[in-house]
Amino acid sequence: MDGIVIVAVVSIITAGLTITIGGIGPALGEAKAVAAALASIAQQPDEAGTITRTLFVGLAMIESMAIYCFVIAMILLFANPFWNYLIHKAGG
């Protein structure tokens, strides 16, 4: 296999792995956060506003991890610098 094929194969496989492994952790984390928040709201319905706001901020923080993985996967698939470099070298 020449360089372009290797880079293409590795990029595609890595993009899939990135979003797979990167999705597991945030999914578990968000599940625990929501479960804890629901239990708290059930115990203290008066504090629902504060709990919900803190929950949303926390969920956004947790979700950032998944979003980072998504952005990395998108870079690998659509804006891969190594791929562009090889294409540029082969073409020019």
Next chain:
Amino acid sequence: MNLTPDTVVFWQYGFVKLNATIVTTWLIMILLVVGSWLVTRRISSDLKISRWQNGLEIVVIFIRNQIAAVGLAKPDKYLHLLVTLFIFNAVAAIGTIIPGFESPTASLSTTTALALCVFIAVPVYGIAERGVGRYFNRYLQPTWMLLPFNIITDLSRTLALAVRLFGNMASHSLIVGIILAVAPLMFPVVLQAFGLLTGLVQAYIFTVLALVFIAAAVSGQEG
């Protein structure tokens, strides 16, 4: 299928480009400025108020309650920035139901600009409230050895703010594009409706995170 609206170029002269991001950003800005001016032109405090004024009051009171809830004493000082951030992000998210409209927040340039606004607003509000010395003393807490980490925290959370909004909005348009290729009947509509929800939640989260950062700088304790 476009990854970002940056790639849709309407007009180009040399390195000066007029792409969809700039056009939609200015359209939203004109809409918000003219709309707000029209609504507040005949503002009244009677029992009977116009429905548009009522709608804007709901947004303002909502954000104001959020500011009061994190414990800031004078909510009105922070209203301008936070309500502007919220309605800009909300309109950019809701606008995606218009065919052909690409949300400007699906471009990393727009979200970086918004995050930089927050990055600058935090020390401005902090210094205005607590003075230069006491504000920068925040970076030496709890010991001076943590100075590099406090600086990295400031930079990384600004980056996270920008990439979070960009990732959410860009992934939405991307997913709708992929579903459109796989199952073009009905499913894209459901995902579009779901995108409205995530877009509004992201607008809310962006505003609340900016609020939390400002509150931490103003009150002097990490919150």
